[in-house]
Amino acid sequence: MYAKCGNIAKALQVFQEVPQKNCLTWTAIICGLALHGNAWDAISYFSEMIRSGLRPDEITFLGVLSACCHGGLVEEGRKYFSQMSFNFNITPQLKHYSCMVDLLGRAGHLEEAEELIRNMTIAADAAVWGALFFACRVHGNVLIGERAALKLLEMDPQDSGIYVLLATMYSEAKMWKEARNARNIMKKRGVEKIPGCSSIEINGIVHEFVAKDVLHPQFEWIYECLVSLTKQLELLMLKCEIPAYGDEFVS
Numbered sequence: 001m002y003a004k005c006g007n008i009a010k011a012l013q014v015f016q017e018v019p020q021k022n023c024l025t026w027t028a029i030i031c032g033l034a035l036h037g038n039a040w041d042a043i044s045y046f047s048e049m050i051r052s053g054l055r056p057d058e059i060t061f062l063g064v065l066s067a068c069c070h071g072g073l074v075e076e077g078r079k080y081f082s083q084m085s086f087n088f089n090i091t092p093q094l095k096h097y098s099c100m101v102d103l104l105g106r107a108g109h110l111e112e113a114e115e116l117i118r119n120m121t122i123a124a125d126a127a128v129w130g131a132l133f134f135a136c137r138v139h140g141n142v143l144i145g146e147r148a149a150l151k152l153l154e155m156d157p158q159d160s161g162i163y164v165l166l167a168t169m170y171s172e173a174k175m176w177k178e179a180r181n182a183r184n185i186m187k188k189r190g191v192e193k194i195p196g197c198s199s200i201e202i203n204g205i206v207h208e209f210v211a212k213d214v215l216h217p218q219f220e221w222i223y224e225c226l227v228s229l230t231k232q233l234e235l236l237m238l239k240c241e242i243p244a245y246g247d248e249f250v251s
Contacts, residue, residue: 003032023054031063039071046080058090065099069106077103091121098127105135110144126155137165142173160186160193 002011015021015029026049033042046064049056056064061084068077081100084090097120104113113132117124129151136145149166152159163186170179199208213219
């Protein structure tokens, strides 16, 4: 509870006060540390758990793999993922594979991530292929990204976000023809892009906004505020000699 509320110090304090720690107790603190990006601490607690003679379960390993993913610890992630099957006879589930694909993808090991998916003992879901697709976008690997996107579209051909991201990936690679084709397929299938929106609750009333919104009854006043804030930011940037957005940032 303390870890999920953001008070990791209190979580650690309570953990240390527990007289008889079991697998659930260790798993809770490991997952809590992983949640807050304390990768090495999570791994340290996992090692201490093993030394204490307790046997980790699939949730414990999910916490350890999440920690490795947050910390970019590729070698450690590979080691613990391997230990699941060989040392503890735990069959990896979709969430474990998703963590590993995310970890490898973030580090640029896209071929290895794709090979891992193809060798999975269970069918990959959208979370697994999505992790690979987004990693391909970051690293500009159109070939693998295209295969991942097609798998995602097989699962949900009405997901507008995949078409848009695929077209964007093509555009970033200056593959204009392929980008147009992706958008044309989207139109032929009757898929419409759902506009992104944000919401805020004021006095129990939820106000929702989309890009270039003119439907809110106070939209004119809202735009006036935005213009005023923009001018204030521009003045502040001039005083602090901060380059405008789009210029090269110099610290």
